[in-house]
Amino acid sequence: xxxxxxxxxxxxxxxxxxxxxxxxxxxxxxxxxxxxxxxxxxxxxxxxxxxxxxxxxxxxxxxxxxxxxxxxxxxxxxxxxxxxxxxxxxxxxxxxxxxxxxxxxxxxxxxxxxxxxxxxxxxxxxxxxxxxxxxxxxxxxxxxxxxxxxxxxxxxxxxxxxxxxxxxxxxxxxxxxxxxxxxxxxxxxxxxxxxxx
Numbered sequence: 714x715x716x717x718x719x720x721x722x723x724x725x726x727x728x729x730x731x732x733x734x735x736x737x738x739x740x741x742x743x744x745x746x747x748x749x750x751x752x753x754x755x756x757x758x759x760x761x762x763x764x765x766x767x768x769x770x771x772x773x774x775x776x777x778x779x780x781x782x783x784x785x786x787x788x789x790x791x792x793x794x795x796x797x798x799x800x801x802x803x804x805x806x807x808x809x810x811x812x813x814x815x816x817x818x819x820x821x822x823x824x825x826x827x828x829x830x831x832x833x834x835x836x837x838x839x840x841x842x843x844x845x846x847x848x849x850x851x852x853x854x855x856x857x858x859x860x861x862x863x864x865x866x867x868x869x870x871x872x873x874x875x876x877x878x879x880x881x882x883x884x885x886x887x888x889x890x891x892x893x894x895x896x897x898x899x900x901x902x903x904x905x906x907x908x909x910x
Contacts, residue, residue: 727797729774735797736780737771739789744769748877757824758782786820788813853878853886858909861896866906 744750747769754765760779767773768783775783783790791813795804807813850858853876860867872883887907890896897910 732780732797733768733771733774735793736768736775736783736790739787739793740769740783742789743787749875752875752877753824754783757786757820786816788816791816851886852876853883854890857886857890857907858895861907861909866899866908868904868906 740750740754744753747766750769751762751765754760754768755762758765758779760782764773768775774780780790780794784794785791791807792804795801795807853872856875857867857872860871869880869883869887872878872886873880876883887896891898891907894910896907899905899908
């Protein structure tokens with residue numbers, strides 16, 4: 714088959730449903746949980762949560778402007794676009810030039826709290842354990858520790874807001890870290906924040 718005919722066949726396959734599936738798969742690679750995905754897509758692109766949810770679940774195709782916005786922020790969406798138009802060479806060139814790493818770095822620089830969102834369910838934080846009790850960390854706890862290590866002053870409500878969990882869940886996460894000796898509460902007036910112990 715000639716390259717011209719092959720390209721025409723490829724482009725004939727690209728319809729809204731095909732794009733919706735490709736974007737959904739790409740967003741699943743960026744975020745493992747729906748609530749986290751919605752929260753961050755909304756924050757980064759300014760798109761409403763309901764729309765972001767439909768993209769993540771593959772129910773709707775992003776409009777062209779939104780699709781380009783997603784591709785500019787998320788390497789996996791850019792990768793999906795390159796595959797859709799049959800430009801794998803372009804993606805390989807991007808990898809060679811470290812463009813995906815540059816995109817992630819730019820995103821993390823603009824939104825420091827975005828760091829670590831893509832991590833697996835249980836991760837070892839980059840914190841010296843010393844004589845602290847060893848516990849099994851969930852994603853929220855790892856994120857909390859990493860943010861504290863970077864010098865952010867966090868409260869229980871930060872877990873509630875970012876991870877969309879109930880107050881009891883957030884308190885349990887923080888209490889587990891505190892009892893194990895990983896964090897301490899720093900009082901300040903009528904309130905306070907947490908810091909690495």
